[in-house]
Amino acid sequence: MTQTSLPLARLRAVHKRYGNRVALAGVDLSVPASQVLALLGPNGAGKSTAISLLLGLLEPDAGRAELFGQNPGQLGARQRIGVMLQSASLPATLKVRELIDLTRSYYPAPHSLDACADMAGVADLLDRRYGRLSGGQQRRVQFALAMCGRPDLLFLDEPTTGLDIDARRAIWAAVRAHVAGGGAVLLTTHYLEEAEALADRVAVLDAGRILAEGSVADICARIGQRRIRCLSAQVPEALTRWPGVIEARRDGPRIEIITDAAEAVLRRLLAEDAALSELEVERAGLAEAFLQLTADKPAGTSIREAA
Ligand SMILES: Nc1ncnc2c1ncn2[C@@H]1O[C@H](COP(=O)(O)OP(=O)(O)OP(=O)(O)O)[C@@H](O)[C@H]1O
Numbered sequence: 001m002t003q004t005s006l007p008l009a010r011l012r013a014v015h016k017r018y019g020n021r022v023a024l025a026g027v028d029l030s031v032p033a034s035q036v037l038a039l040l041g042p043n044g045a046g047k048s049t050a051i052s053l054l055l056g057l058l059e060p061d062a063g064r065a066e067l068f069g070q071n072p073g074q075l076g077a078r079q080r081i082g083v084m085l086q087s088a089s090l091p092a093t094l095k096v097r098e099l100i101d102l103t104r105s106y107y108p109a110p111h112s113l114d115a116c117a118d119m120a121g122v123a124d125l126l127d128r129r130y131g132r133l134s135g136g137q138q139r140r141v142q143f144a145l146a147m148c149g150r151p152d153l154l155f156l157d158e159p160t161t162g163l164d165i166d167a168r169r170a171i172w173a174a175v176r177a178h179v180a181g182g183g184a185v186l187l188t189t190h191y192l193e194e195a196e197a198l199a200d201r202v203a204v205l206d207a208g209r210i211l212a213e214g215s216v217a218d219i220c221a222r223i224g225q226r227r228i229r230c231l232s233a234q235v236p237e238a239l240t241r242w243p244g245v246i247e248a249r250r251d252g253p254r255i256e257i258i259t260d261a262a263e264a265v266l267r268r269l270l271a272e273d274a275a276l277s278e279l280e281v282e283r284a285g286l287a288e289a290f291l292q293l294t295a296d297k298p299a300g301t302s303i304r305e306a307a
Contacts (some may be wrong), residue, residue, distance in 0.1 A: 006069060007032055008184050009054045014063035016049055016208075023049040025208040026063070031149045031153065036175065038199035038299065040192070042294055046208045047188040049158055054186070055083060068152075081108060082151035088142050090132025092234050096122055096141050099130055100148055105124040107149030119174040120144035121167055135164050143171055147178070154178060154185045160194060172197055192287045198289070206294045216286055225284040226262035229254050232269065232276045242268065254278070260265045 007030035016024040019083040024046045031037045031054075039047050052058040053065040056072030081153060090099060097113060104110035117123040120143040125133065130141060139162060146154060156175070160168040175185055175198055189195055195202055196216055203213040212219055225246065239248035244261025251284050259265045262281060284292075 005033065007066075009072075010064075011050060011053060011060075011064045012064045012066070014053060014060045014065060016046075016053065016058065016061055017128065022208050024053075024060075027205070027208065027210055029203060029210065031184055031186045032201075033152075033184050034179060034182050036179055036187055036198045036286055037198040038187045038189060038195040038202045039205055040189070040202055040290060042203035045205045047070045048157060048217060050205070051085070051155055051186065051188065055081075061272075079149070080152040082146035082149055082154045084146040084155065085157045086161075088138075089129050090138075090145075092129065092144075096133075097126040100126075100144055103145045104148045109150055110148050111146055111150050112132075116144045116148040119147050119170075119177075127236060131244070134301045136167060137165055140167055143174070147174060147175055152183060154183060154186060156186055156187045158190065160189070160191065168194075187233055192285075192290055196286050200218065204290060204293050211293050212289075215250050218301075219293075220283060220286055223284055223289045223293040224260050225288060226259055227258060227282050227284060227288075228257040228262065228265065228269070229278075229279075229280045230269065230276050231255075232273045234269065234273055258284075295307060 009031040011027050011029040014027045022292050027046070027050060029039070029050060039050060040284060041047050050062070051060065053060055054067060054072055056067070065072055066082060069219050070077045094102070100113055100116050104113070104116070111119070114123070117126055120140045120145050122137070122140050125137055130138065132280055133141065139159070141203050143159060146156065160171055163171070171304065172194070180186060187195070187198060199216060201214065202216055202219050204211045204219065231253055234248050234255055236248040236255060239255070239257060239272060244265050245257055246260060247258040249256055266281065
């Protein structure tokens with residue numbers, strides 16, 4: 001594993017467009033050693049483009065992409081990474097053990113076949129032909145291939161889409177073990193609970209720009225919203241007119257209030273309804289923060305056609 005404190009992968013002021021469609025508009029992004037960086041964003045935000053640039057599959061129009069401080073196309077850099085992209089075309093007639101052995105042969109110090117199979121939960125699939133596997137089983141094999149070279153840096157582009165809960169948790173465990181062993185990960189996912197479970201840092205990308213970056217707690221703290229739930233005779237329509245109430249609705253017997261002035265709203269609720277009960281107050285989570293960040297983006301940052 002690398003000893004350097006320099007980022008393992010970095011985009012510097014990168015711009016990328018496809019024809020006249022802007023995909024990245026001045027992105028700076030660093031993947032530090034021994035951490036999971038989750039790159040989050042809605043469909044079309046530019047996540048896969050960012051990964052393709054770091055892998056040397058695309059060239060930036062402006063700015064720079066670096067892998068271990070080098071041009072991402074260098075063999076030395078490529079031998080230190082493992083990659084699981086959203087789609088992979090692998091030879092359908094090869095057996096899983098053949099695919100893993102073939103991929104292991106590209107790397108200087110790979111994991112053993114059995115270790116790879118265990119990490120990805122494919123030990124019972126080794127003698128099956130890849131083309132005959134289910135979509136979820138193929139995804140697990142792709143994860144084994146990404147891990148097998150004992151990479152310093154793992155690129156995982158929506159790795160658990162379509163996986164059942166056991167397979168997803170097995171991959172989470174393997175990712176945690178990889179990081180505990182000093183490895184780093186750049187992860188994209190639409191499952192915000194996956195980002196919460198794995199990420200040391202989160203970068204929120206939308207319309208080709210980074211909107212926020214920090215730990216999960218930092219990102220959640222960026223929005224001051226709280227959710228209040230209680231049993232109360234209050235009428236939601238009236239509550240929405242209170243200062244600090246963003247939204248109020250009835251959820252079965254309960255009232256749910258989203259507010260950015262929790263203390264004031266709580267005081268008034270309690271003062272106006274002596275029978276109020278079953279009060280719960282919680283900080284909005286990563287899902288709420290993500291939705292608010294991507295909904296509140298400044299004008300002019302939506303995916304747009306370049307002039
Ligand atoms: N080969 C291409 N040709 C033209 N436009 C493209 C191409 N690839 C991506 N785009 C556009 O660039 C923008 C960014 O796409 P990208 O695939 O990087 O987004 P993403 O965040 O990975 O999306 P998703 O979550 O849906 O995978 C989108 O508007 C997309 O339509």
